[in-house]
C-alpha cells in the first residue's frame with residue numbers, strides 16, 4: 136500500500152503589521168499565476184468575523200493586505216468550529232492558505248492535520264502573541280507541528296520608527312482601553328513596537 140505523501144505545514148507569525156496576510160496573498164498569486172481558473176488548486180480561507188480593511192461596499196470574500204493587495208478567500212462562519220472548513224474544501228485542492236489562525240479554536244489543529252494527511256500543503260498566518268504578550272490561541276501548537284516557521288517583524292516600531300535600535304517591532308500593543316483580547320481591530324486599536332517599548336505603550340485590558 137502506498138501512503139499518500141504528507142503535505143507541508145508553513146507558519147508565518149508575528150505582531151500586527153508584520154505583513155503576514157501580504158505573505159499569504161503573495162504565495163497565492165505565485166501559486167495561481169498563469170493557471171486557468173478551473174485548474175487553480177490553491178485556496179485561501181478566513182473566518183468571516185475578521186472583516187478588517189474590507190469596506191462594507193466591497194466583496195468580503197477576499198484577503199486584503201495592508202498594502203491593498205487582495206486574494207479571493209473562502210469564508211467560514213464559526214471560529215469555534217473550524218472543522219466546517221473541511222466541508223468547504225474545493226475538489227483537487229493542493230494548497231490551503233489560512234489567515235488569522237489565532238482567532239480560531241484549537242480544533243483548527245485537527246483540521247490542519249487532516250489536510251496534511253491528505254497531502255495538502257497548508258500555510259498559516261497569525262499573530263503569535265496577544266497584545267498582552269501571551270501565546271495566541273492555537274498558534275503555539277501549529278508552530279510545533281510546522282515544517283517551516285517564519286517569524287516576521289513589523290517594519291515600523293511605533294516608538295522608534297524604521298530605525299528601531301532594538302532590532303524592530305516583534306510585539307503588538309493595545310492603543311486604547313478594551314475588554315477582551317478577541318476584539319478584532321485595525322490600526323486604531325493596535326500597534327506594533329519592540330519588546331523594550333511595549334510596557335510604555337501598551338494599554339492593559341479593562342477589568
Ligand SMILES: [Zn+2]
Nearest residue numbers: 292295299329
Ligand atoms: Zn523600537
